[in-house]
Amino acid sequence: MISPSQVEAMIQAALPDAQVNVQSQDGEHFDVTVVSSQFANKGLVQQHQLVYRAVQQAMSSEAIHALALKTYTPESWQTTSQS
Template identity: 35%
Template sequence: MTAEQLQQLIAAGLSCEHIEVTGDGRHWAAVIVSPEFEGKRPIARHQRVYATLGERIKTDEVHALSLKTFTPAEWAAQN
């Protein structure tokens, strides 16, 4: 799997205003900005991303995924 493929999988299942994915093919890091994160705690946000990946997150196809999740307002405040 490539970073672009992983990014497309996440974007297909989650409304994203911004998404960056980096990694080495097994260990990944993603920055995701989505209005769907409004009112959700970090664990619920992560679970929402994991749900978009389905079985891939449970297998070695996506071995490790580090997430930074933001609402659009949180993202705007950081940038």
């Protein structure tokens, strides 16, 4: 089993400027919100691919069963968090 803090560390290693919030009730299903300037000028699929690459090893070993992602640039996060 993998902890939310371990998932967070994997994502931050790949996206050093990222603000990451990871929630899990069971250690297998994770709700992840990532805010990173590296998402600028990338589509949603490309943003998610960056995060999936960061946790690829944990997913391939089935330590992570499901990952629900929300990704934002700092600008889009600011707009979202104000509404």
